[in-house]
Amino acid sequence: MTQHESEIQVRMDGVSRKYGEQWAVRDLCLELRKGELFAFLGPNGAGKTTTIKMMCGLLRPTAGTITICGHDLIADGLAARANLSYVPDLPFLYEHLTGLEFLQLVAQLHGLDPDKAMERISTVTRQFELEKFRDQVTMRYSHGMRQRTVFAAALLHQPKVLVVDEPTVGLDPRSVRQLKDLLRELVAEGTTIFLSSHSLDVVQELADRIGIISGGKLIGCGSIGELSSQASHDGPLEEVFLKLTSGDESGAGP
Amino acid sequence: MTGSMPDSGLGPFLMLRLRQARHQLAELRGEGWIKVVSIAASCGFVAIFAFAVALAGFQFLGRQKLPLGGDIVGLLLDMFFFALSGLLVFSGGLVLYGSLYDSQESAFLLSKPVPDDRVYAHQFIGSLAVSSAAFVLLAMPLLLAYGLSVRASPLYYFLLIPCFVFFPLAPASVGGIICLGLVRWIPNRRKEALAALIVILVIVGLAWLGSGLYRLRPGATSSDDEALNEVLGHVQFASSQLLPSHWMGRGLRHAARGELEPALRHLAMMASVGTATFCLSAWIARQWYRIGLDRLSQRGRVEFRQRFVWMDRLPGFVPGIGEAERALLLKDFRTFRRDPRQWGQMLVFLVLLGFYFSSLRRMFPGEIGWVFRNGISLMNLMVIGMLLCASCGRFIFPLISLEGKRVWLLGLTPLPRSAWLRGKVAFSLILCLLFSLPLLLYSDMSLRMPVELIVLHQVAAIGLSMGLSSLAAGLGAVWPNFREKDPSKIAVGYGGTLSLVIGLVFLLALVGTVALPWHVIAGFTNNQFPLWGWLVVLPGLASGLVLSFLAVTVPIRLGNINLDRQEF
Structure with a gap:
């Protein structure tokens, strides 16, 4: 295995997905390296959520393969998912558990030994400032508290790949700032981040590379400069995005 | 650390259920004693009502000189457990469908490195509790009334609790297998398949009832005793030696008479078949659950045809509303x-x-x-x-x-x-x-x-x-x-x-x-x-x-x- 090969944490090879007769994602090929923040943009219904669900093993590609840290998601799903964490756009928490109990559950599901789990829980609790409310049942949490708890749970087992769907929705400016700092730190530590978002300013600020999907196809991929070249348009990301996706109102996804 | 393969069994899920139950109880206590008392009183009322009706029924049978420990009452018990099994198949399958395929919790668990059969088992236990709540509330008073009516031995009461744990396993697992199969094989037509299944069951039931009624047509039997025998013969299938519901009834009747060995034998058969059916359903879940979930999402946009339905006309006849x-x-x-x-x-x-x-x-x-x-x-x-x-x-x-x-x-x-x-x-x-x-x-x-x-x-x-x-x-x-x-x-x-x-x-x-x-x-x-x-x-x-x-x-x-x- 070459150094380049060992650096690849996520590989999508000719991934396609059909709903009925309609293609939601077509022939998607991507490689995400260690310590890279890859932003995934696209209009509503372009295939972003379908791609994320396939990356998390919740959906199967109609064609093609996805590997996480060298493990095929279909053939070796458990090992692949052990290296991955997913933060959905609508954070899920057990209403009748406290934040601390939720973190303990996630640690157990990931098979962390109890001592290590306690140590990691203390770390993420401090990191996400959960101390004040971690002993309350989560049904009383605000959106921001829920989001922080879900992020803390996602990072408990120090995943090599973090998939984040619309993380800034409903967060106040201070929380958004903290989130951006966190994502930068994680990338610096070597975590690969797959970020799906409509917040172009966040993407522009953080992303190493950006992929733009439209009508199920990857129509652009690269740094902002490379995307500008592909769009033959020199301007902010918003204009490049609109130029590349103009005319797409197909709504490929479910 | 991330690459480790967790093998924590069902422990985290059991802990999860216990913790949820503890917080729900604490929440209930926080809402004041009226709620706790009213829940207890409600359950008590239903149980006492069912107990009184059942006791009156057994006393009536006793007055008719029917031996309560005999075959006719045994057949009635078999029929009761058979009917309960049928209801548990349906209710277990329906509740499980919602928990497996239409819940945020399942999506959360499936994105974790947890084997699919454990997610299934976790949701199965939850749906079993929901679908068999009515079973416990109604069957327990009936069986207590039966025990009192036949002056059952202490063995009978001792075995009731394990019976209630194991009896719903087999029918609920069959419901789970049907649910997994419908979604795995016909995800786009599962509602129609369910409707067809109901219609088939209704037709089979009608054919069965019809044949029974034909035998009881006027002139076919000469006395009430003969008619009764015809009726009992017609429902004899509920006492088939191969049915777990029969083993339950049979085992409890032996237990009521204090016959330890045959009671344990029948109830152990019922419990082991229930456990084996559950294991089979979990094994099937390991093969089909994730594929079914995937196929369920593959539905294309089905063209919907608006048809005239008489029921839609009914709101037009309701007076006094805008x-x-x-x-x-x-x-x-x-x-x-x-x-x-x-x-x-x-x-x-x-x-x-x-x-x-x-x-x-x-x-x-x-x-x-x-x-x-x-x-x-x-x-x-x-x-x-x-x-x-x-x-x-x-x-x-x-x-x-x-x-x-x-x-x-x-x-x-x-x-x-x-x-x-x-x-x-x-x-x-x-x-x-x-x-x-x-x-x-x-x-x-x-x-x-x-x-x-x-x-x-x-x-x-x-x-x-x-x-x-x-x-x-x-x-x-x-x-x-x-x-x-x-x-x-x-x-x-x-x-x-x-x-x-x-x-x-x-x-x-x-x-x-x-x-x-x-x-x-x-x-x-x-x-x-x-x-x-x-x-x-x-x-x-x-x-x-x-x-x-x-x-x-x-x-x-x-x-x-x-x-x-x-x-x-």
Whole structure:
């Protein structure tokens, strides 16, 4: 295995997905390296959520393969998912558990030994400032508290790949700032981040590379400069995005 | 650290359930003792009611010189457990479908490095608790009554608890396998497949009932004993040596007699088959669950054809409501008829009751004695009332809670919140009247009851339909659960259980005031209803009307007050 090969944490090879007769994602090929923040943009219904669900093993590609840290998601799903964490756009928490109990559950599901789990829980609790409310049942949490708890749970087992769907929705400016700092730190530590978002300013600020999907196809991929070249348009990301996706109102996804 | 393969078994899931239960109990305590006491009282009321009815039934059989430890009562027990198994297959499968394929929790767990069969097992245990709650609440009093009636040995009572743990395993697992299979193999047509399954079961049931009735046709049997033997022979399949439900009945009968070895043998067979069926369903889940989930999402956009359906016309005939409320009502009708899970169970009960009533005349070759006819007529009114009560609790009570998800739409319309409730009551009332009036008329006409009783029963059915509909819809607004989206879980929650008990109390009170006086007097006077009897019946009827009025107005008023206070 070459150094380049060992650096690849996520590989999508000719991934396609059909709903009925309609293609939601077509022939998607991507490689995400260690310590890279890859932003995934696209209009509503372009295939972003379908791609994320396939990356998390919740959906199967109609064609093609996805590997996480060298493990095929279909053939070796458990090992692949052990290296991955997913933060959905609508954070899920057990209403009748406290934040601390939720973190303990996630640690157990990931098979962390109890001592290590306690140590990691203390770390993420401090990191996400959960101390004040971690002993309350989560049904009383605000959106921001829920989001922080879900992020803390996602990072408990120090995943090599973090998939984040619309993380800034409903967060106040201070929380958004903290989130951006966190994502930068994680990338610096070597975590690969797959970020799906409509917040172009966040993407522009953080992303190493950006992929733009439209009508199920990857129509652009690269740094902002490379995307500008592909769009033959020199301007902010918003204009490049609109130029590349103009005319797409197909709504490929479910 | 991330690459480690977790193998923590079901431990985290059991811990999760325990912790959730602990917090729910703490929350309940925090809401004051009234809620705790009312839940205990509700469960106690249902259990005592079931116990009293069962005890009276066993005592009746005893008076008829039927040996309670004998084969006929054994066959009745086998039939009871067989019917329960059938219900558990359906309810277990339906509840499990919601937990496996339509819950955020499952999506969360499936994104973790947890084997699919463990996610299945976790959801199975949850759905088993929900679907067998009614089983425990009704079967436990019946079996206690049986134990007391036959003076069972202590072994019987000792074995009851493990029986209740293991008996639902096999039917609920079969329900789980059907659910997994439907989604795995025909995800796009699973509703139609379920409807087809219900129709096939109804047809098989009708064929079975029909063949039984043919054997009992007038002239085919010469005595009641012969007819009874024909009936017992026809249901003999429930005592098949291969059925776990038979092992349950057989094992408990041995235990009642203190026969340790055969009791343990039969119950161990039932428990081991239940466990093996569960293991098989978990193994199937490992193969099919994730694939089924995937196939379920592959549905294309099915072209929907709007067809004329007579049910959609019904809201047009409801007087006293505006166009907006009529539109809400139409929405409820459309939602109802497009979900076979809702009407399928109603249809099965409707057809079975229809056949039962039609067979009343043929069941007895000679003329049925007046006392029997009188008693059966009252019992049929009670049966229809209890079905109305159960259906309102299951289908109508959760409706307001389910609207909570759509409150952004309803709440912004120029409709007062009271209109939401009126719509639900009207929806329920139409279905209840369509269900109860013809059935009751058919029952009374089959039994050749006098016209005045037929009118009295129709009035009682109208009162029951109005009262039970308003109680279910109104109390659904008093104790809404806007967090839960599974109606079956809303129905078995705190408010649902309490509403069911209040409905039962109303049912007993209404039948007791409107119909019971007539039946008692006519029973003692051998159908020569005396004029003075009306001095008892008419005040009873008036009391029943007052009760119905209160059952309509009070819960709706309380529901409206609570809805107006609600913040969404």
